[in-house]
Amino acid sequence: MTEAVRQHELRNGQMLTIQVAEPPFPKFEDKVACWWSNVADSLLAGEFREALKTPYYIGEIDGDVAGYMVLMVPADSPEIGLVEFVITVEEQRRKGVSSALMGALVADFVSSGGLALYLCTTNPHAGQLYERHGFRYHIGDGMRCLAPSASDFDDSFFARGGEGCVRSAHWGDVPKAAALFNHRSPNWMIKDDLTDCFRDTRFESHCINLLKRIEGDRGVCCVLENEARRVVGLAAAERRNNVHEQHVARMSFRIAPAYTDQTGDLLSAVQEGAAEIGISCLETRAAACDLDYQSLVETAGFDYQAMLPDRFQVDGRSEDIVLYSRFLDNAAPVPRTVADYYGGRKEWQSDRVCGQVKPESTADRGRLLFEKYSFGENERSKLNADGHLILPGLLTTDSRELLTNALVHIESKNPWGGTTGHEVGRFAAEYSRYLESLIGHPQMRELARRVLGEDIRFDHCVALNRAGGNSGSTWHSHEYSDDDISLGFVRIFFYINGFEAGDANLKVVPGSHHCRDPKVRAESDDELRSKWIKDRLHPHTQQPLEIEQLSTPPGSVVLMWTHAVHGVNPRKEESDTRWMVVFAYRNPGCPSVARWITPAFERKRINGAEGLMSLY
Numbered sequence: 001m002t003e004a005v006r007q008h009e010l011r012n013g014q015m016l017t018i019q020v021a022e023p024p025f026p027k028f029e030d031k032v033a034c035w036w037s038n039v040a041d042s043l044l045a046g047e048f049r050e051a052l053k054t055p056y057y058i059g060e061i062d063g064d065v066a067g068y069m070v071l072m073v074p075a076d077s078p079e080i081g082l083v084e085f086v087i088t089v090e091e092q093r094r095k096g097v098s099s100a101l102m103g104a105l106v107a108d109f110v111s112s113g114g115l116a117l118y119l120c121t122t123n124p125h126a127g128q129l130y131e132r133h134g135f136r137y138h139i140g141d142g143m144r145c146l147a148p149s150a151s152d153f154d155d156s157f158f159a160r161g162g163e164g165c166v167r168s169a170h171w172g173d174v175p176k177a178a179a180l181f182n183h184r185s186p187n188w189m190i191k192d193d194l195t196d197c198f199r200d201t202r203f204e205s206h207c208i209n210l211l212k213r214i215e216g217d218r219g220v221c222c223v224l225e226n227e228a229r230r231v232v233g234l235a236a237a238e239r240r241n242n243v244h245e246q247h248v249a250r251m252s253f254r255i256a257p258a259y260t261d262q263t264g265d266l267l268s269a270v271q272e273g274a275a276e277i278g279i280s281c282l283e284t285r286a287a288a289c290d291l292d293y294q295s296l297v298e299t300a301g302f303d304y305q306a307m308l309p310d311r312f313q314v315d316g317r318s319e320d321i322v323l324y325s326r327f328l329d330n331a332a333p334v335p336r337t338v339a340d341y342y343g344g345r346k347e348w349q350s351d352r353v354c355g356q357v358k359p360e361s362t363a364d365r366g367r368l369l370f371e372k373y374s375f376g377e378n379e380r381s382k383l384n385a386d387g388h389l390i391l392p393g394l395l396t397t398d399s400r401e402l403l404t405n406a407l408v409h410i411e412s413k414n415p416w417g418g419t420t421g422h423e424v425g426r427f428a429a430e431y432s433r434y435l436e437s438l439i440g441h442p443q444m445r446e447l448a449r450r451v452l453g454e455d456i457r458f459d460h461c462v463a464l465n466r467a468g469g470n471s472g473s474t475w476h477s478h479e480y481s482d483d484d485i486s487l488g489f490v491r492i493f494f495y496i497n498g499f500e501a502g503d504a505n506l507k508v509v510p511g512s513h514h515c516r517d518p519k520v521r522a523e524s525d526d527e528l529r530s531k532w533i534k535d536r537l538h539p540h541t542q543q544p545l546e547i548e549q550l551s552t553p554p555g556s557v558v559l560m561w562t563h564a565v566h567g568v569n570p571r572k573e574e575s576d577t578r579w580m581v582v583f584a585y586r587n588p589g590c591p592s593v594a595r596w597i598t599p600a601f602e603r604k605r606i607n608g609a610e611g612l613m614s615l616y
C-alpha cells in the first residue's frame with residue numbers, strides 16, 4: 001500500500017521519487033528485500049503488521065528502484081524505532097539516494113512522536129552518512145539517533161512510570177527490547193545469555209532471532225510493560241534441544257533498575273509458561289561480577305548450583321560463571337520421544353528390527369519395588385479395624401538389596417547426630433538417591449493411594465535401623481488431623497530383614513488408632529496396660545484393648561495409621577542390625593508436625609513425585 005510520495009532533487013539533478021509502503025506490496029515484491037532470512041517471508045507477507053509497523057522508504061529514479069530502507073516501530077507506540085536493510089543500487093550510488101531516504105525517514109519518525117532510533121553498521125561511509133542525520137555511536141557497532149525532545153532519554157525513559165504488567169512477547173516488542181537492552185543500566189557483563197549479547201554488544205535482530213527460536217513449544221518469552229507501553233523487562237527461556245534434556249531450559253532476563261521489585265512477577269510468568277510446555281527445570285548463568293543479577297534470581301527462588309571458574313574472559317582477565325537453577329512443580333509431561341530427534345530410531349524402524357525382544361534389564365528389575373500383592377476390601381477392613389496391616393515378604397529381592405545398601409550408607413553418616421532438627425536419619429531420602437526415587441515410585445504411589453485415596457502428599461522418610469543392643473522405643477502415638485477423621489496419615493514401614501518377637505519387634509494395640517489420641521506415652525508394657533489401656537474398649541468389637549507383639553518375615557511391609565499406639569522392643573545384643581525405613585504419606589488439609597522435608601528438597605524435581613511434595 002502506497003502511503004505517501006515525495007520528490008527529492010539529487011546532487012546530479014536527477015529526481016528521486018520517495019514512496020513509503022508497508023508490506024505486503026506486490027508492486028515492490030521483487031525489488032526490495034528483508035535481510036533477516038528467518039522472518040523474511042513473514043515480514044514481506046505483512047504477517048507482523050498487527051504488532052510491528054515496517055514502512056519501507058523506497059527511492060525510485062525514472063521508475064526504477066534506486067535504494068530503500070525500512071523503519072520498524074511498534075504498532076502501539078511510536079517512541080522507539082529501528083532502521084534496517086539500508087541499500088542503494090550499485091549504479092545509483094554517490095548521488096545522495098540513501099541520505100534523501102534517511103532524511104525522510106528520520107523526519108517522519110520524529111514528527112510521529114519518535115524518541116530514539118537505532119541502527120547498526122560496519123561500513124565507515126554509511127557511518128558518516130548516519131552521523132550527518134543525527135546518529136551517534138552508542139553500543140558496539142550500534143548507533144542511536146535521539147529526537148530533539150529526547151535529550152534526557154537515558155535518564156527518563158526507563159524511570160518508574162506506574163506498575164508494570166507482564167504479558168507474552170510479540171513482534172512489536174522487537175524495537176522496544178532494543179531500547180531496553182541498548183541501555184547502559186543495568187550494567188551487566190552478560191546482557192542476554194540466550195543470544196550471546198554482552199555489555200558492549202548492541203542488541204537488535206537478537207530479539208527477532210530469540211522469538212523465532214522459542215516458537216511453538218521450544219520456549220517462552222515474556223515482557224514487563226509499564227503504563228507508557230514501554231518494555232521495562234524481558235525474560236526468555238529456551239528448551240534444550242535433545243530428548244534427555246528437553247525438560248531443561250536456559251533462562252535469561254533483563255529488567256530496568258526502576259522495576260527490579262517486579263522481577264518476581266516477570267520470572268513467575270516465564271516459569272508458568274515453561275511448566276505448561278513440559279519444562280521442569282530452568283537454568284540461568286551469571287557472570288560472577290554481575291552481583292545484582294545473582295541476587296535477583298536468588299530472590300526469585302533460583303538455587304545456586306555451581307561456580308565455573310575462569311569461564312568468561314573480558315579485558316584480558318578471567319571471570320567465573322555462576323550457575324543457578326530452579327525446579328518447577330506441576331510441569332506438563334515432556335512433549336517428545338527419542339524418535340522426534342535427529343539420530344533417534346523411528347517407530348517404523350523399530351517395527352522392522354526382526355525378532356527383537358527387549359530383554360529386561362537389571363535397571364528395570366531394580367525398579368520393581370513390590371512383589372504382587374492384593375489390597376482389596378478385606379485388607380482395607382483389617383487395616384481400619386486394627387490400625388496396622390502386615391504385607392509379608394512384599395519387597396522384591398532387588399529392592400531389598402538396594403534398600404540395604406541405602407540404609408548402610410545412611411547408617412555410615414551418624415544418622416542421629418549432627419545438626420539437631422536436620423538429622424540424616426530423619427531426612428533419609430535427602431541423603432540417598434535410591435530412597436529419594438521411592439517417594440514417587442509408581443508402586444509406592446499406588447499403595448499410598450489405595451490406603452488414602454487419590455489426593456496424597458509425601459510427609460517424611462525416616463531410617464530407623466536398630467543395631468544389636470539398641471534399646472528400642474517406648475510406647476507412643478503420633479498426631480495428624482486429630483479432630484477430622486476424613487484426613488488420613490499412613491506410615492509405610494519397610495522391614496528389609498524382618499524381625500522376630502522379642503528382638504526389636506514392633507508391638508501394637510489393635511484398635512487404638514480409633515481413639516485418635518496423639519499423646520499416648522508409656523515406658524513399659526505394664527505401664528501402658530495399667531494406665532492408657534485400662535478400661536478402654538475396642539470401638540468395633542467392644543473387647544478390651546490388648547498389646548500384640550508382632551513378627552514379620554524379611555522383606556515385609558507394615559502399614560500403620562499414624563494414631564496407632566506402638567512401641568519397639570530392644571534389639572538383642574547378639575543380633576545383627578534390623579534394617580528399616582519408613583515412608584509416610586497423608587491426605588493434605590492439615591499442618592503436619594512430622595513433615596521433615598527441607599525447602600530445597602520440596603522444590604527438587606523427583607520423578608513421579610510431582611505434586612506430592614507440598615504441605616497442602
Ligand SMILES: [Fe+2]
Nearest residue numbers: 476477478566
Ligand atoms: Fe512412632
